[in-house]
Amino acid sequence: MEASNFSALYMKPRLNRSSFFKHASDVMLDSRECTLVPRSCIGSGGMSRHHLPMCPQKGSNLAFSANMRAGANFLPASNGLTSRQASRPHSLKSCQVTREESGGTLSGESILLTEKTLERELQVAIKEENYAQAAKIRDSLRLLQEDSKASVLAANARFYNSFRNGDLAAMQALWSKGEHVCVVHPGVSGISGYDLVMGSWEFVWADYEFPLEIEIKDVQVHVRGDVGYVTCIEMVRTKGSSWGRHFATNVFERVDGQWFICIHHASYVDL
Template structure:
């Protein structure tokens, strides 16, 4: 790989560099942790960069659909813009949300740019896989709190919204964060922990900032029998974190 002025050559291909999908390795790591996303593996390369990045920075290069050099078109990658005349990086424009990608996908299809559309579609699939994994993890934390009767953890898992709703088996819906948390304390009052909980037929769905899980939930208390419920748990992504906003458990005869 070689760099010549404003032109970057890679494996014999060159492009005028207006926006570079070339980022410091440390920035990629911190972005992934903050936004709970994963990217294709990237190789840190020692490059001397005179402008946007510091001299001798480790630069991380994305491969495949993530290595796209272009002039103003978003291609489903991270974009970093340098707007300072001194060459200092002072604005990070990060666009990896599904809504933007879907818009770009439709634009690419409309323009019959099917190669670009395929790249964006692959990126969308990867993001959706990451979202489904995150929703699955949030659902697992919910059931771990349920199993151990940990009210303090349960408080951190629910969205603090008036619209939040919890339907315990055989009861009417309870709305509002405070009443929902109080209901869990009431439901657990006569339980001995830990409970035995088994989940079957788990299905996870996620798109954008919304996700939901359906499953069969089997719960057994100490000295009691197994009880079965069909459950729908709905999650909302708020400030980068998934919170449960609806729990609906309907009793099922075993």
């Protein structure tokens, strides 16, 4: 497969713009201290290097690694996933999910679709005063939402949908609020704290055309108590580029009955 050759995100420093750093008084980066990766910079593996600038850590936990390795395209979200609508949603069984590409289990996208379908049918049944049917649908909806693996997969699908569409507002709503959240973009060190994490998404998305092409493979989900995580392979392609491949780990925590992402860690792998 042809190696990806999509360019660096910026050719001039922009890290000090207010939209990236919400608390400029706490984070002061001199643009002269940023080493930018040129558009023609290709790694030893033939893949273009990661598109974020390399800046030293200064006054915050924003740590862009100066030792970036050659990386594939950044960016995830879910595209090309098969959705299955239940013809009888009220008979929906508890989801036992290990791989999203498996035809025998529900995917995160399918769970989202089923949830929305159930909600619509519930409103229709109530409007038609068919309360027996409404009760069945309500029970199925509750079963789906109480299934921890299904709920984590649905949260994972929402994360990738926001990524695919470049929807910053949706991304902001999906993350836990706090200093404990962390994102590791391919090729750079971790960025911690809600405001800085959100700023990094805005920065990364600045020069891309949406929606992105994204396929997710080898999805596995694990849940224990109020913490769950998803591992997957992200196949990502931006306009005019070839496919990039990343291994991603997404960690979710349950807060007041709702699952929020608190860690996203993506690293490139060879095609």
